[in-house]
Structure formats: C-alpha cells, structure tokens
Amino acid sequence: MISISTRSNPAIRAAALAVAGACAFAPFTAGAAPQGEFDGFVRGRLLVEAKPGLSDAAFDKLLKPYGGKKRKLGQSNLHVIDLPGHASEIAILKQLEHRPEFKFAELDRLVESTMAVNDPYIGSAWHINKIGAPAAWDSTRGSGITIAILDSGIESTHPDLKANLVAGRNIYNNNTDVSDICGHGTAVAGAAAAASNNGIGVAGTAGAAKIMPLRIAYWNTTYSSCYASYSTIAAGITYAADNGARVANASYARLAASSAVLSAARYMKSKGGLVFVSAGNANVDEKITADPALIVVSATTSSDARASFSSYGAAVSLAAPGSGIWTTGRNATYLSKNGTSFSSPIAAGVAAMMMAARPDLKPDTIQSLMYSTAVDLGSAGRDVYFGHGRVNAAAAVAAAKSYGVTSDTTAPKAAISAPLGNASVSGAVAVNVGASDNVGVARVELKANGTVVAVDSAAPYSFSWNSTGVANGMANLVAVAYDAAGNSGSSASVAVNVANATTTTTTVDTVKPTITITNPVAGNVSGRVTISISVTDNSDVAGIRQQLLIDGVLRAYGSGGTLAWTWNAAKYTAGSHTIRVTAKDKAGNLAEKTLVVNNVK
Known part of the structure; x- marks a missing residue:
C-alpha cells in the first residue's frame, strides 16, 4: 500500500482505477473502456470457470447473445470473457453467474500491491534469525524448487538475484520483457530467494531456489503504485503451474476474495504447488472467508507483534516478518521495506525449503506442517491476526524431513447428488458429486454408460454433461473419486432417462466428425x-x-x-x-x- 491511502479517499481511488481500466494489456486487451464512473474493475471483461464437460461449441453458444469471446488461461478451466465496448459487465455477470455450465462468474477486479512506506534507514536482516532460517539452511536452501514471483517484474541484473533467475513471462503485455516497472517485484523476489552464501548483499529465505519472474502489473503514474487484476494474477498462477514452479507468490491485496484466483490456486495445488498471498496493509478486518487454496500471510514485527499496518481476518493462514525487511532494490541496491508484500514471500521461501528437503510430500502436507510448526501468537490456536502463528523455518523443515511415509490404502467415497435417479434429462445436464477421503481427493471422473466423459480436479466437483452423447433412453452415471495414492471409490450408479430431440436423415452420410x-x-x-x-x-x-x-x-x-x-x-x-x-x-x-x-x- 502507498503512503496516500486510496481506501480513505474515494475520489482518489476512483480516479486511480479509471486509469487502470483504460490500460490495454495483451492478451487481456478488451477494447476501449467507456469513460465515466469506474468502480474498481476492468471494463469489457469477466472471468468464469467452465465446468468439466462443457464443449467449446456449447461455450461459444452461451456467449453469443452477449457478443462475448472466451480466452483460456493456460491448461486450466479458467477463461477470460472479452465483451464488446457497449456491453454492461454487471448485467451480463448476473446472467452468467447462475448458469449451470459454470462454477462461477465474476468481475475482473483491480488489486493494489501491498508495500508500505520505506523506513528512513537500512535495517538489518533480523527476520532471518527470527524464523530460524540458519538452522533450516543446515539441511536445505531450496535447491531444485522454483518460486514464481507474480509482480511488477524483476531486475535481472541484480547481483543477488541474477544467479537464481529462470525464464519467466510478461503476462500483462504477453511478451518476454520481465524488467521491473515498479521496484516492487525486485524487492519481493529478494525476500523469497535472494542468493545466499555468495558473500554479498542479503540472503533470501530460500537462497538456492530458482526465481521465475511473472509480470502481472502495470505502473500507475498518478498514484505511484503498482496495480494488477484478478485476470492477470490468475493467468500468472496458471502459467507458473504449467511451467514447473512449485511455489507462487502474489503480494497484492484481497486476492482471497477472487473466485478466479482461488480456482487458479487449486489448479496449482493439483500440480503439486502452493500459492502465497499477502493479507494487505489497510489495518482492517478484510472480512474474507478462509479457503485452503491460498496461504494468506499477515505481517509481524521483530517482537512478534502484529505490524501496525497489517490487515487481518478469518482468511489469514500464517504470519511472517514484514516490518523493516532488508531486501533487494532496483539499480543493484538494498532497501529496508515494510508490508505484507514481504511477509508473504518470506513464508513462500520456507515452503520452498520444505519441498526441497522432501520433494515427495504433497502440497497439502507441506501446508499442514507449516501450520502445525508455526509459533502460536495471540489467542491460543488459529486467530484472525496471526492465523496458525508466525512461520518457523527451522521447525517446518525439520518436520518435513522427519515426516513419516505411511501407506494409504483407504479408498475415497463418492456420491452423485444431482441429477436424481430416474430424472428425465436433455441437452447439457448439471451433475454434482460429493467426494471425500481420509487424506484428500485428487480428482473425480464422471462416467456415462462406462465412458469417462469429464474429469474435475478441484472441489466442489461438478460437471456439465452433454447428454446428446448417448442414445435416448436410460443411461447410467457413475462418479469415481481417486486419491493421490491411486486408490479409487465409485458412487452408486444413477440411472437417468435421456430424452433429446431427434432428427431423421435418409441421405448418405459422407461427412467426417x-x-x-x-x-x-x-x-x-x-x-x-x-x-x-x-x-x-x-x-x-x-x-x-x-x-x-x-x-x-x-x-x-x-x-x-x-x-x-x-x-x-x-x-x-x-x-x-x-x-x-x-x-x-x-x-x-x-x-x-x-x-x-x-x-x-
């Protein structure tokens, strides 16, 4: 957050967001935004997640009445919907958010970076000893793990970063230019993984991890701050997952409020990764529901108190140092920074070290061990200020190393809750499945008359089944849930009556499918x-x-x-x-x- 509070000045915030909405960025360009009142979202754009089973043709047909064009985000089921310039985003959203073919639809809201004002002096790296990083470094410094930094870019020539950089992407402009336009990304990257044991500068939490720079932001010249949107951040997370990153960090505010960002984080979890985001710097209860897809990190001081600027609420998962953090700056400099922008990558670096120490552990296990080994602060147990507690690198890495490998032989359970047995169906049919497991469900497959027609890898498990793919009459639906160990459990078969309109043709068919x-x-x-x-x-x-x-x-x-x-x-x-x-x-x-x-x- 910048020193002038846009939260407390609605006129300033509205103007800042209007500037953001006017910025066109490929592949997210949505045409010229209409001028006038602007309410914190990107004009000409919506975000939706298609249910597994929805075909491209059916998807396009749904969007045609609104003039919408879809763009897929990586290999996920997330899509950006570009709308014509005259369209009403809110009116179309109200139509699409209740469609059974979509898991959700939402506005593409703008979010601000979470860096607070600079200290007037260069601080010391107090946070490294506070979280027990040196003890963890006896075992690992994150080698073999890539951390994606979703931010304003990174200064690739910085002496404390260049050795750890791998190829990244400018998501905002759809090119390979990842140079830092704000300075924010360079500072965040240093907190996570500035090179350690190299005799210069500072040491990141995971100083041997690789850094993947993903630029998802633009620089707002009027208010001297970085802005990004739900769509660029969701696209960045998806890109990180598709390109081998195991950890992703996005130091931007209120990301846990976005269905698209949560969906992208679930997708990354399905690829073995974890996503860390900052709690925000508004010093308020953000009133966002907790979700295990994201690790939301608040900021602490050297005395383990909550930093005065740190936001809080039910969504907070962990706390980490975020006040007076000595890190990398542009022009090969070093700076002392405040903000949950830095507590988040510090925690992300701990996850990278745990993964390096035990590459076989699933992301849910890493996440659980981070929570169980955290230093409990504030009220006993999880609370709204510190989550499960302040991250403890030494204990977390030790717990990961000693974690027992037990054989999981328990099969998941699955049940189809809709449609009901003997229901008459036609066209696109919404199929909802409940699934559970003693460890965790990895995916759910939907079978129609024995053929797997769709796969969903994230709860809630729901499908859009094209019933024209089976002959009219009774059809049997079965859901099969799988866990990470390969155990599977099938639901009871649900028989439905397929009653699609039929056409009769007497001509010779010579047309290929x-x-x-x-x-x-x-x-x-x-x-x-x-x-x-x-x-x-x-x-x-x-x-x-x-x-x-x-x-x-x-x-x-x-x-x-x-x-x-x-x-x-x-x-x-x-x-x-x-x-x-x-x-x-x-x-x-x-x-x-x-x-x-x-x-x-």
Whole structure:
C-alpha cells in the first residue's frame, strides 16, 4: 500500500482505477473502456470457470447473445470473457453467474500491491534469525524448487538475484520483457530467494531456489503504485503451474476474495504447488472467508507483534516478518521495506525449503506442517491476526524431513447428488458429486454408460454433461473419486432417462466428425494433465467411437460426443509429446486430430 491511502479517499481511488481500466494489456486487451464512473474493475471483461464437460461449441453458444469471446488461461478451466465496448459487465455477470455450465462468474477486479512506506534507514536482516532460517539452511536452501514471483517484474541484473533467475513471462503485455516497472517485484523476489552464501548483499529465505519472474502489473503514474487484476494474477498462477514452479507468490491485496484466483490456486495445488498471498496493509478486518487454496500471510514485527499496518481476518493462514525487511532494490541496491508484500514471500521461501528437503510430500502436507510448526501468537490456536502463528523455518523443515511415509490404502467415497435417479434429462445436464477421503481427493471422473466423459480436479466437483452423447433412453452415471495414492471409490450408479430431440436423415452420410481437444492447448504441461475431447457430427453423436493415443500408444477409448482421460505426464520424458484423437461415426467416416505439447519436468 502507498503512503496516500486510496481506501480513505474515494475520489482518489476512483480516479486511480479509471486509469487502470483504460490500460490495454495483451492478451487481456478488451477494447476501449467507456469513460465515466469506474468502480474498481476492468471494463469489457469477466472471468468464469467452465465446468468439466462443457464443449467449446456449447461455450461459444452461451456467449453469443452477449457478443462475448472466451480466452483460456493456460491448461486450466479458467477463461477470460472479452465483451464488446457497449456491453454492461454487471448485467451480463448476473446472467452468467447462475448458469449451470459454470462454477462461477465474476468481475475482473483491480488489486493494489501491498508495500508500505520505506523506513528512513537500512535495517538489518533480523527476520532471518527470527524464523530460524540458519538452522533450516543446515539441511536445505531450496535447491531444485522454483518460486514464481507474480509482480511488477524483476531486475535481472541484480547481483543477488541474477544467479537464481529462470525464464519467466510478461503476462500483462504477453511478451518476454520481465524488467521491473515498479521496484516492487525486485524487492519481493529478494525476500523469497535472494542468493545466499555468495558473500554479498542479503540472503533470501530460500537462497538456492530458482526465481521465475511473472509480470502481472502495470505502473500507475498518478498514484505511484503498482496495480494488477484478478485476470492477470490468475493467468500468472496458471502459467507458473504449467511451467514447473512449485511455489507462487502474489503480494497484492484481497486476492482471497477472487473466485478466479482461488480456482487458479487449486489448479496449482493439483500440480503439486502452493500459492502465497499477502493479507494487505489497510489495518482492517478484510472480512474474507478462509479457503485452503491460498496461504494468506499477515505481517509481524521483530517482537512478534502484529505490524501496525497489517490487515487481518478469518482468511489469514500464517504470519511472517514484514516490518523493516532488508531486501533487494532496483539499480543493484538494498532497501529496508515494510508490508505484507514481504511477509508473504518470506513464508513462500520456507515452503520452498520444505519441498526441497522432501520433494515427495504433497502440497497439502507441506501446508499442514507449516501450520502445525508455526509459533502460536495471540489467542491460543488459529486467530484472525496471526492465523496458525508466525512461520518457523527451522521447525517446518525439520518436520518435513522427519515426516513419516505411511501407506494409504483407504479408498475415497463418492456420491452423485444431482441429477436424481430416474430424472428425465436433455441437452447439457448439471451433475454434482460429493467426494471425500481420509487424506484428500485428487480428482473425480464422471462416467456415462462406462465412458469417462469429464474429469474435475478441484472441489466442489461438478460437471456439465452433454447428454446428446448417448442414445435416448436410460443411461447410467457413475462418479469415481481417486486419491493421490491411486486408490479409487465409485458412487452408486444413477440411472437417468435421456430424452433429446431427434432428427431423421435418409441421405448418405459422407461427412467426417469434427474433433475439438478442449484441454490441453498447445504449450507447456506438467504433472497430471486432464485431456478433454468433444466431437460433433452432422448425425447422431451417440454412435461415435473415439480413441485417444499418446505418442502412438492407445490410452483411452469410448463412445459418444465427449471423452476425458487423466495423463500423468510426470511419468513421461521431458520434451515434446503427441496427443492424437480419432473419431468414427456410424457411417464409418473417420476423423483425426493431433496436438503437440511440451512436458516440463
């Protein structure tokens, strides 16, 4: 947060946001924003998450009445919806947020960086000893783990950062220029992973971890502060997950209030990563509900008190030093900084060290161990000011190293709550599934008459099933839940009556089916990848037979208009792999589509 409070001056805040809304940034350019009153969101844009099973064609049809065009964020199910200049974002949002084909729809709100005013002197690195980092460094400094810094860019020539940098991306401008436009990102990166044991400058929490710079912000010249939006941050998290980062940090305010950011964080968790965000510097209860998808970090002082500027509330997960933090600055300098902007990357660095010490541990385990080893401050147990407590690097790394590997043989449980048995259905059908496990559910697959038609990797588990993919009459739906150990549990079969309108044709069918690979898209993939396919045809799609091959080897097959399969790319070599899909209709017309992706190990 800047020294002039935009929160307390509505006129200043409205003007600042108007400037932000007028900024066009590719690939998020949405056309010229209308002038006039502006209420803290980006004009001409919405964010939605499509339910698994929604085809591209059906998605486009939903948006057509509004003139909307969708853009997919990485390999996730998140989409930016670009609207024409005359459209009312709020009116269209009210239409889309209740559609059963979407998990959510929301405005693309603007958020501000959480750096407070500078101290008048260079401080000492008191926080390093406070969190017990030197003891943790006896075991690990984060080697082998990449931390994505979603911010204003990074000064790539800084002597304390350049050795740890890996290729990043300018999400805001859709190019490779990640130079720091604010100074904020360079300072945040230093708190997380400035090189340690190099005889110069400062040491980040995880001084041997790699830093992936992702620029998601722009510089507001009027108010001398960095602004970003839900869409750029969600896109940055998705990019980090798709490109092998295990930790992501976004030091911007109120991110836990965004459904899109939470969805992106769940996606990163499904890839084995964790996302850290700052609590904010407004010194207020932000009144945001806690969600395990994000680790929200408040700021403490050298005496383990809450920093006077630190926001708080139910969403706070952890606390970490955030007052007088000595870190890297632009022009190869070192600065003392205040703000939850720095408590968040300090905690993120601890997670990176834990992952380096035990690469086999799942993100939920890392998160749980960070909470259980934190130094309890304030009221006993979790509270609104410190969350589970102030992060303790020494205890957290030790706990990760000694964590026992137990064999999980307990199968998850699954149950379909909608539609009900014997219900009559047609077209796109909303299917809701409840799933639970003793450790955690990794994904849920939906089967229609034995064919896997969609996969969802994050709760709440819900699907948009295209019932035209089966013949009219009774169809059986089954949900199968999987845990990380590979155990699976199936729901009871739910029989529904499919009653779609039919057409009769007497002409000879010579038209090939049309195949769409909804996910993944061309580019980088990592970890478990959901391959989603939809097929359309001039005749009955219920009779179509599909096959899915990876590098020429048959991996899945089924009948109907949709097919899904979970590909564990982690078991394949790094580099290029070919996904090939074939579809044959009742008349014997055969179509084929291929997609080449790059596996990031």
